[in-house]
Amino acid sequence: MNLFISCDMEGTAGVCSWKQCDPSDRHEYPIYRRYMTQEVRAAIEGAREAGARRVLVNDSHWSMRNLVLNELPGDDDLRVISGAPKPWSMAQGIDSGVDAAFFTGYHAKAGDAATLAHTFSDDVYAVTINGVPCSEALLNAALAGSYGVPVLLVTGDRTIVDECVAAMPWIVGVAVKDPIGFSAINSLTPRAAQAAIRAGAREAVERAERAKPFTFDAPFELIVETAQVEQADFIELMPGFERIGGRAVRFAADTFPPLLQAFIVATRMASAANPIA
Amino acid sequence: MTIYISGDMEGVAGVCSWEQVDARTPHPEYQTFRRYYTQEIVSAIDGAREGGADGMLVNDAHGPMRNLLLDELPADVRVIFGNRKPFSMVQDADGGFDGAFFIGYHGAAGNSDAVLCHTYTPSIIYEARINGVRCSEATINAGLLGYYGVPLLLVSGDRTTVEGVREQMPWVRGAVVKAAIGNFAANSMMPEAARRLIGREAEAAVRERGSAQLYRFEPPIVLDVQLVTAAQAHLVATIPGFERTGSRSVRFTHDAFPVVFKAFVATWRLALGST
Numbered sequence: 001m002n003l004f005i006s007c008d009m010e011g012t013a014g015v016c017s018w019k020q021c022d023p024s025d026r027h028e029y030p031i032y033r034r035y036m037t038q039e040v041r042a043a044i045e046g047a048r049e050a051g052a053r054r055v056l057v058n059d060s061h062w063s064m065r066n067l068v069l070n071e072l073p074g075d076d077d078l079r080v081i082s083g084a085p086k087p088w089s090m091a092q093g094i095d096s097g098v099d100a101a102f103f104t105g106y107h108a109k110a111g112d113a114a115t116l117a118h119t120f121s122d123d124v125y126a127v128t129i130n131g132v133p134c135s136e137a138l139l140n141a142a143l144a145g146s147y148g149v150p151v152l153l154v155t156g157d158r159t160i161v162d163e164c165v166a167a168m169p170w171i172v173g174v175a176v177k178d179p180i181g182f183s184a185i186n187s188l189t190p191r192a193a194q195a196a197i198r199a200g201a202r203e204a205v206e207r208a209e210r211a212k213p214f215t216f217d218a219p220f221e222l223i224v225e226t227a228q229v230e231q232a233d234f235i236e237l238m239p240g241f242e243r244i245g246g247r248a249v250r251f252a253a254d255t256f257p258p259l260l261q262a263f264i265v266a267t268r269m270a271s272a273a274n275p276i277a
Numbered sequence: 278m279t280i281y282i283s284g285d286m287e288g289v290a291g292v293c294s295w296e297q298v299d300a301r302t303p304h305p306e307y308q309t310f311r312r313y314y315t316q317e318i319v320s321a322i323d324g325a326r327e328g329g330a331d332g333m334l335v336n337d338a339h340g341p342m343r344n345l346l347l348d349e350l351p352a353d354v355r356v357i358f359g360n361r362k363p364f365s366m367v368q369d370a371d372g373g374f375d376g377a378f379f380i381g382y383h384g385a386a387g388n389s390d391a392v393l394c395h396t397y398t399p400s401i402i403y404e405a406r407i408n409g410v411r412c413s414e415a416t417i418n419a420g421l422l423g424y425y426g427v428p429l430l431l432v433s434g435d436r437t438t439v440e441g442v443r444e445q446m447p448w449v450r451g452a453v454v455k456a457a458i459g460n461f462a463a464n465s466m467m468p469e470a471a472r473r474l475i476g477r478e479a480e481a482a483v484r485e486r487g488s489a490q491l492y493r494f495e496p497p498i499v500l501d502v503q504l505v506t507a508a509q510a511h512l513v514a515t516i517p518g519f520e521r522t523g524s525r526s527v528r529f530t531h532d533a534f535p536v537v538f539k540a541f542v543a544t545w546r547l548a549l550g551s552t
Contacts, residue, residue: 085511085512087511234546238539239519258517272549
């Protein structure tokens with residue numbers, strides 16, 4: 001099995017503040033990037049215990065160069081995608097012929113009462129596809145699904161794990177912490193989280209036959225609600241986007257990848273609107 | 278008869294440096310040159326009236342787009358003020374105008390001997406073409422005006438800018454207020470003389486508007502943008518409908534000119550936001 005891992009950071013055990021996952025932070029971030037790396041390593045090792053071999057890891061957080069590379073396995077069958085921006089962002093590489101996907105360190109969507117809840121950026125107030133409110137996990141799962149790739153494992157806080165299991169019952173979920181509002185958690189310690197992730201990854205690969213690609217039904221309709229009016233002003237400039245409210249835009253497509261690409265570029269356009277001149 | 282005036286600052290008499298026109302980190306000189314700019318706009322308005330115009334809409338089209346000293350303008354004109362307009366330098370050009378003026382305009386990115394030449398954003402746009410035609414801001418903006426049935430009647434700025442516009446639109450009257458010496462120096466008329474020239478040309482432009490034509494691009498409209506860096510093209514190519522045509526170039530095709538215009542604005546807004 002060729003495995004794809006998209007690894008985010010906010011859902012890592014112990015993370016409850018932006019400072020811990022902000023690459024410009026010199027005190028806490030260096031510690032938590034190592035915990036993130038160790039959780040990814042645990043997922044790789046668990047998957048390999050169950051027979052997976054080749055693994056493609058996409059560093060999916062912030063600058064997307066968080067992983068401490070020499071703390072990952074050093075064999076030829078592991079590759080890492082680092083850096084940003086990437087056209088497919090957190091799902092870069094999902095279309096490269098992989099058989100299944102893991103999402104590690106994931107977090108709840110914008111608007112959820114959960115730790116560091118957001119969807120791609122704080123500029124996104126809410127995003128729906130065909131009326132379904134979407135987290136990053138669901139968006140990336142749907143892109144994977146459009147290439148026939150099922151998601152087998154999700155790790156992160158209990159809110160996102162429960163949501164993913166509800167939407168994709170075949171998923172093995174590893175909740176490494178329970179949110180207490182936005183910036184506090186009741187968490188496993190890193191070593192316990194890594195052990196749980198390793199066991200979960202092993203189980204996820206063992207049960208891979210039960211998994212299905214997650215898809216929405218065509219035609220696809222994307223609605224993005226922005227935090228601020230000026231962000232929708234900018235998104236509306238782009239071809240194909242329709243303004244449906246002061247802080248809402250709509251985009252439609254018959255195939256899924258262009259829809260997700262439109263969402264990603266919408267988030268970038270929204271952030272371009274932020275420095276007011 | 279109503280006239281649309283799009284006012285930029287780089288082509289104002291005496292201007293030869295970014296400091297004179299930088300509203301974001303205002304240098305003392307900016308306060309002087311925003312007044313000269315305002316006065317050139319007033320001259321264009323007065324001249325248009327002499328020629329028979331009775332309604333004027335002025336779009337402040339430079340930088341943050343709030344440069345005009347409003348109490349120095351005639352009380353009976355309207356002004357479009359402020360930044361981030363979807364149609365930018367030609368916002369609200371669809372109001373049934375009888376003609377348009379471009380005052381204080383400048384050359385396209387890459388022009389030699391054009392003061393402060395650029396095309397919307399110096400750090401992003403290396404070259405823009407529509408249906409193969411190399412575009413200055415005047416070209417793109419005139420294309421939108423033409424789409425709405427408004428002919429360009431007058432352009433003022435340095436010699437390179439005015440001649441560039443007249444090559445593409447020979448019916449346009451030009452007010453050459455300075456001759457560029459490279460990008461950062463000019464041999465210029467004095468502000469007072471420039472105002473007289475702009476007033477005279479504005480009057481003549483309105484009187485002779487019968488011979489003006491519409492500048493229109495025929496669909497399908499193909500926008501080719503060459504970016505300054507490959508990283509910018511990488512990002513811009515993810516805009517829906519955009520195609521990567523080279524390491525530093527993208528293409529967008531559409532039948533409606535306003536959609537193409539907004540896509541062009543989206544191009545540099547997105548690239549600017551990520552640098």
